[in-house]
Amino acid sequence: MAVEAVGHAPRRSGILARLGASLLDGLQVLGEATRLFFATVRAAAFVPADRQRVVLQMVRVGTDTLLIGALLSLFVGMVMVVQAADQVREVSQDILGPIVGLAMTKELGPVLMAFLLAGRAGSAMAAELGSMTVYDEINALRTMDIDPVRFLVMPRVVAATIALPVLVLYSDSRSAPTSRACSSGCISPTSSWAW
Numbered sequence: 001m002a003v004e005a006v007g008h009a010p011r012r013s014g015i016l017a018r019l020g021a022s023l024l025d026g027l028q029v030l031g032e033a034t035r036l037f038f039a040t041v042r043a044a045a046f047v048p049a050d051r052q053r054v055v056l057q058m059v060r061v062g063t064d065t066l067l068i069g070a071l072l073s074l075f076v077g078m079v080m081v082v083q084a085a086d087q088v089r090e091v092s093q094d095i096l097g098p099i100v101g102l103a104m105t106k107e108l109g110p111v112l113m114a115f116l117l118a119g120r121a122g123s124a125m126a127a128e129l130g131s132m133t134v135y136d137e138i139n140a141l142r143t144m145d146i147d148p149v150r151f152l153v154m155p156r157v158v159a160a161t162i163a164l165p166v167l168v169l170y171s172d173s174r175s176a177p178t179s180r181a182c183s184s185g186c187i188s189p190t191s192s193w194a195w
Helices: 002-006 015-046 051-085 093-134 137-143 148-185
Strands: none
Touching (some): 015 148, 051 093
16 A cells, blocks of 8 residues: 555554445445446447447357357256146146246246356456456557457447347247147156156
8 A cells, every 4th residue: 555655554454444445445346337337338339330349249149158048948948847847737737838938938038048148258258358458458459549448348248238138039939849848748747746
């Protein structure tokens, strides 16, 4: 700290000082994230000019998430059918497929795809930007008078924003037919699920 550089002895900090320092650190991170968000929104006006970078990022986000999203939707749909079969045993097995399809379409599909996009593509983007920071590539962009938010952040944010609804639709198209097929072919009213 600046006090230590001058040569003064550091003071023992009390609980209020530590709490205040933690609060100020949290507010600083929140302020930096807010500034980055608004800079990204301002840079979104340049999407038509930077559409090649946006499309490239959409392809990367889609290919990173598509296969695992299809498998996740497939298996979650089948597991939901198996779990819900016991609950609707007395009613009718015919409603099992539509119920699971609606649950996947309305609730679980968007949440799973958002977690998958953040976990898979988001972590790859964060690692890429982090390594660019370590190797001073972002400072090199500033030196060449290229806005790093417009060049690096905006295409990734716009691509993830556009790709998420597409991935949700793809997830729904995989899970609803699977749940219907599994409920009509795999589950019979006389089967016992004693695991």
